[in-house]
Amino acid sequence: xNGEWLPQFLxxxxxxxxxxxxxxxxxxxxxxxxxxxxxxxxxxGEFIMLGGMLTVFFLQSGMPMPVAVVLAIxxxxxxxxxxxxxxxxxxxxxxxxxxIIITIGASLVIxxxxxxxxxxxxxxxxAFSGSEPIAIAGATLLPQSLWVLGVAAxxxxxxxxxxxxxxxxKAILATSYNRLAxxxxxxxxxxxxxxSYALSGALGAIGGILLTxxxxxxxxxxxxxxxxxxxxxxxxxxxxxxxxxIGGLLVGIIEAMGAGYISSAYKxxxxxxxxxxxxxxxxxxxxxxxxxxxV
Amino acid sequence: xxxxxxxxxxxxxxxxxxxxxxxxxxxxxIVYSVIGPNGAGKTTLFNLITGIYVPSEGQIRLDGRxxxxxxxxxxxxxxxxxxxxxxQVCMNMTAxxxxxxxxxLRLDRNLFKGALRxxxxxxxxAALREEAAELMRLVGxxxxxxxxxxxxxxxxxxxxxxxxxxxxxxxxxxxxxxxxGLNPKETSEVDILVRKVADSGVTVVLVEHDMKMVMNISDxxxxxxxxxxxxxxxxxxxxxxxxxxxAYLGTHQ
Amino acid sequence: MPRSRFTGLIVIAVVLAVLPFLLPxxxxxxxxxxxxxxxxxxxxxxxxxxxAGQISLGHxxxxxxxxxxxxxxxxxxxxxxxxxxxxxxxxxxxLAALVARPIFKLxxxxxxxxxxxxxxxxxxxxxxxxxxxxxxxxMPVPALALFSFEISGEKQWxxxxxxxLLLSLWASLNLINSPFGRALRALHGSEVASxxxxxxxxxxKLAIFVFSAVFASLMGSVTAHYxxxxxxxxxxxxxxxxxxxxxxxxxxxxxxxxxxxxxxxTALPQALTGFEGxxxxxxxxxxxxxxxxxxxxxxxxxxxxxxxx
Ligand SMILES: Nc1ncnc2c1ncn2[C@@H]1O[C@H](COP(=O)(O)OP(=O)(O)O)[C@@H](O)[C@H]1O
Ligand SMILES: [Mg+2]
Numbered sequence: 001x002n003g004e005w006l007p008q009f010l011x012x013x014x015x016x017x018x019x020x021x022x023x024x025x026x027x028x029x030x031x032x033x034x035x036x037x038x039x040x041x042x043x044x045g046e047f048i049m050l051g052g053m054l055t056v057f058f059l060q061s062g063m064p065m066p067v068a069v070v071l072a073i074x075x076x077x078x079x080x081x082x083x084x085x086x087x088x089x090x091x092x093x094x095x096x097x098x099x100i101i102i103t104i105g106a107s108l109v110i111x112x113x114x115x116x117x118x119x120x121x122x123x124x125x126x127a128f129s130g131s132e133p134i135a136i137a138g139a140t141l142l143p144q145s146l147w148v149l150g151v152a153a154x155x156x157x158x159x160x161x162x163x164x165x166x167x168x169x170k171a172i173l174a175t176s177y178n179r180l181a182x183x184x185x186x187x188x189x190x191x192x193x194x195x196s197y198a199l200s201g202a203l204g205a206i207g208g209i210l211l212t213x214x215x216x217x218x219x220x221x222x223x224x225x226x227x228x229x230x231x232x233x234x235x236x237x238x239x240x241x242x243x244x245x246i247g248g249l250l251v252g253i254i255e256a257m258g259a260g261y262i263s264s265a266y267k268x269x270x271x272x273x274x275x276x277x278x279x280x281x282x283x284x285x286x287x288x289x290x291x292x293x294x295v
Numbered sequence: 296x297x298x299x300x301x302x303x304x305x306x307x308x309x310x311x312x313x314x315x316x317x318x319x320x321x322x323x324x325i326v327y328s329v330i331g332p333n334g335a336g337k338t339t340l341f342n343l344i345t346g347i348y349v350p351s352e353g354q355i356r357l358d359g360r361x362x363x364x365x366x367x368x369x370x371x372x373x374x375x376x377x378x379x380x381x382x383q384v385c386m387n388m389t390a391x392x393x394x395x396x397x398x399x400l401r402l403d404r405n406l407f408k409g410a411l412r413x414x415x416x417x418x419x420x421a422a423l424r425e426e427a428a429e430l431m432r433l434v435g436x437x438x439x440x441x442x443x444x445x446x447x448x449x450x451x452x453x454x455x456x457x458x459x460x461x462x463x464x465x466x467x468x469x470x471x472x473x474x475x476g477l478n479p480k481e482t483s484e485v486d487i488l489v490r491k492v493a494d495s496g497v498t499v500v501l502v503e504h505d506m507k508m509v510m511n512i513s514d515x516x517x518x519x520x521x522x523x524x525x526x527x528x529x530x531x532x533x534x535x536x537x538x539x540x541x542a543y544l545g546t547h548q
Numbered sequence: 549m550p551r552s553r554f555t556g557l558i559v560i561a562v563v564l565a566v567l568p569f570l571l572p573x574x575x576x577x578x579x580x581x582x583x584x585x586x587x588x589x590x591x592x593x594x595x596x597x598x599x600a601g602q603i604s605l606g607h608x609x610x611x612x613x614x615x616x617x618x619x620x621x622x623x624x625x626x627x628x629x630x631x632x633x634x635x636x637x638x639x640x641x642x643l644a645a646l647v648a649r650p651i652f653k654l655x656x657x658x659x660x661x662x663x664x665x666x667x668x669x670x671x672x673x674x675x676x677x678x679x680x681x682x683x684x685x686x687m688p689v690p691a692l693a694l695f696s697f698e699i700s701g702e703k704q705w706x707x708x709x710x711x712x713l714l715l716s717l718w719a720s721l722n723l724i725n726s727p728f729g730r731a732l733r734a735l736h737g738s739e740v741a742s743x744x745x746x747x748x749x750x751x752x753k754l755a756i757f758v759f760s761a762v763f764a765s766l767m768g769s770v771t772a773h774y775x776x777x778x779x780x781x782x783x784x785x786x787x788x789x790x791x792x793x794x795x796x797x798x799x800x801x802x803x804x805x806x807x808x809x810x811x812x813x814t815a816l817p818q819a820l821t822g823f824e825g826x827x828x829x830x831x832x833x834x835x836x837x838x839x840x841x842x843x844x845x846x847x848x849x850x851x852x853x854x855x856x857x
Contacts, residue, residue, distance in 0.1 A: 034657075040657050040660065087836050090840045091840045091843060093843075095843070096656050096657065097597060097792065097795075097796055098796055098839050100603075100605075101789075101792065101793055101835055101839050102835070102836050102839045104793075104835065105832045105833065105839065106832065106836060107832070108829070108832025108835065109828075109832035109836070110832075111828060111832075112826065112827070112828030112829030112832060116825050116829065223785070227785070230661060234658060234661045238658070266672060268668075268672055269668070269669045269673070271665075272664075272669050273669060275661060275662070275665050276665050276669075279650070279654055279658060279661070280650040283654050283658060284658065285658075295342055295347055295379060295740050346743075347740060347743075347744075366743070366748075367743040368744075371743075371744060371746030375744070376744065377744050379740070379741070383738040383740055384737070384738065385734045385736070385737025385742075386737055387736055387737045387801060388730070388733055388734065388737055393734075393737075395730060396731065396734040396745055396747075397745050399727065399730075399734075400745070400746035402727035403727065404727045404728050405728065406723070406755060409723050409727060410720070410722050410723040416726055420726070459741075460745075463746070
């Protein structure tokens with residue numbers, strides 16, 4: 001051993017937790033919608049894309065950064081609500097497969113609209129606080145990575161507070177455990193849906209905005225990012241918020257390690273290999289509970 | 296040797312002991328009933344014997360062979376059939392097809408012969424159709440022979456499950472509350488049907504809340520309460536048992 | 549059972565027989581051929597999704613295995629097209645059989661995730677192994693020569709595929725009304741009920757998964773030979789989704805629905821070329837619209853409307 005392994009390992013770890021944080025936000029988005037409506041929203045990745053692309057667009061049209069960012073979070077949240085109202089509610093009792101196709105239809109519409117108005121080009125914008133790398137134990141960390149991690153941690157903390165301390169948060173949790181019972185105790189479950197989809201859109205967008213200075217964005221980045229967010233949500237066990245966060249980080253780290261040590265060409269395949277292995281041994285993910293189906 | 300022997304059977308769900316240390320034996324050819332209040336563990340007992348759940352402890356013997364933990368589709372080969380308290384009818388099929396599925400193990404199930412419609416398969420299927428229609432008449436569903444399952448009322452579906460179970464030509468038939476939700480006329484029809492089945496030599500294990508029916512047709516009765524065996528015996532014995540009376544009157548400690 | 553089950557088959561046969569004489573040019577013949585290829589894949593997929601109730605979001609992976617087996621083995625290893633096609637089918641079948649046991653312990657969204665992952669891994673392999681597959685650019689495929697006879701030209705392909713489609717339809721109709729097919733539908737309707745009558749659920753799921761994978765692979769080979777070129781798009785996630793959409797739009801658990809779904813969705817992109825840039829939006833909107841207003845799919849919805857099942 002030449003002692004060189006540590007900096008390299010750290011380098012992979014840094015890039016792993018950075019993308020992992022964005023996957024975690026996407027996974028939380030999946031989880032919110034899954035808990036509120038038992039739907040896997042295949043348009044989740046488009047929220048990530050929208051966050052990045054809209055920020056680019058608003059910056060280009062001369063808005064200051066804070067305004068651009070707020071709008072780029074607000075609009076995807078609105079899109080989330082629209083999806084819920086226009087596509088999910090009317091198809092309430094449809095089968096899983098049907099709902100999957102509906103959300104895929106929604107993702108195509110979003111991607112198509114962006115492609116028409118913002119083009120097929122690849123875009124970026126400057127990192128929030130410069131791109132002077134910070135050296136840590138021989139590895140380097142970009143300030144933007146700190147932004148990603150910091151904001152993601154803040155968001156997770158805020159969500160934790162929201163779900164444990166606010167009435168609305170508790171109402172959402174109650175609805176996810178038992179929708180009928182929640183309705184019976186007077187919870188407005190359609191408000192719950194509304195808020196879950198909005199939050200989910202916002203979470204995705206935040207991840208997309210944070211990542212863009214590091215990874216660039218274009219109209220079609222949503223597919224892969226969204227699918228990996230789905231992987232992360234399943235790794236942790238669908239429906240578990242903690243599982244989503246850990247799943248996101250785990251997927252990010254393993255992907256970065258795999259890309260670094262094994263093969264960068266197969267980087268995108270790694271999360272999917274990982275999920276297959278996990279599901280083979282734990283059919284409900286890492287934190288999913290083991291239940292006996294009632295007959 | 297009894298046909299079915301259960302000893303020290305226990306099933307625990309999380310903290311709930313749904314069945315606790317239950318032992319009993321069922322002789323071939325009789326009607327054996329299991330009664331007890333809701334939540335007593337009757338359905339769980341059926342699920343354990345028919346292989347849907349794996350016991351936490353204890354043995355189940357069929358013809359002396361230990362079958363605890365054996366998969367349901369394997370048990371079907373040994374001549375077990377059952378119905379479900381909560382309907383398990385295939386709503387994506389016709390009523391007749393539901394019954395035909397019951398005969399699964401008696402058919403040639405080869406994929407390729409089926410796809411190429413070998414004459415042997417076509418012939419057997421035609422005969423099976425007749426057989427299934429006959430069974431539907433037996434359980435009083437002649438009006439639904441051409442119906443789709445999702446167009447049938449609840450009472451008819453309950454009997455459809457019995458017809459499906461009978462199509463397997465079982466040696467032991469487990470019926471979980473076959474008369475629940477039926478009107479008095481339908482209930483007495485099911486009563487007569489169960490007798491007919493028993494008379495044809497099939498051993499019947501019955502869970503039922505209709506006491507008139509249970510007391511009338513059972514050769515032997517097992518009473519469960521909170522997952523435990525409270526009493527076992529003939530109808531007359533069980534009726535006189537003070538523990539049973541206490542449990543049913545609600546004065547249980 | 550009356551013969552009426554096959555009425556649709558006869559109608560399709562007649563349509564297929566007269567169609568070439570009505571179509572103005574090879575462009576439409578080509579479209580018809582691609583519809584038939586898709587219809588065959590979708591038939592197999594519908595047995596899995598619609599009849600057995602097991603979703604697969606990675607089926608294009610199996611199509612890709614067939615297409616690339618035919619391309620790579622004939623080009624780089626000079627195998628005969630028939631041997632290459634069979635090797636692809638064998639590979640797809642073995643892969644499906646290997647993953648089936650663990651995958652079909654999964655249900656609902658977990659199953660969707662696993663099949664999706666499998667498909668994506670296959671498509672990434674195809675894209676990355678450029679030395680063999682030509683990478684993202686794809687590679688040419690020689691003509692399909694069976695023994696000394698070579699299929700060439702739209703006309704010949706049309707008749708060959710008409711034969712394959714009619715045979716597949718007939719076999720599928722038979723299958724779903726055979727003991728095997730009833731067991732398959734029963735495990736969809738109620739898994740426990742089918743188990744207690746003796747259906748080895750895991751075995752049946754495996755069998756139909758392998759069957760539909762092999763069929764997808766064979767049709768992948770056919771596509772590769774017909775088009776004469778193969779790109780990684782055949783194995784893509786998006787192609788998987790297209791296939792599932794054909795199943796669902798035509799109608800889950802509907803044999804004729806598979807054909808209708810394949811015809812409509814193959815034609816749709818052609819119909820949308822006039823939208824200049826808005827194709828994706830239009831395509832997505834149509835998917836959503838169909839699924840919201842006809843969640844059961846076209847054929848079952850219409851059949852219910854006209855009082856027939
Ligand atoms: N799959 C299961 N998971 C958890 N608890 C169960 C399950 N099945 C039954 N139980 C519990 O076991 C107990 C017995 O239920 P059951 O056997 O259905 O009673 P019965 O049929 O006599 O009404 C109940 O407390 C029930 O809640
Ligand atoms: Mg019960």
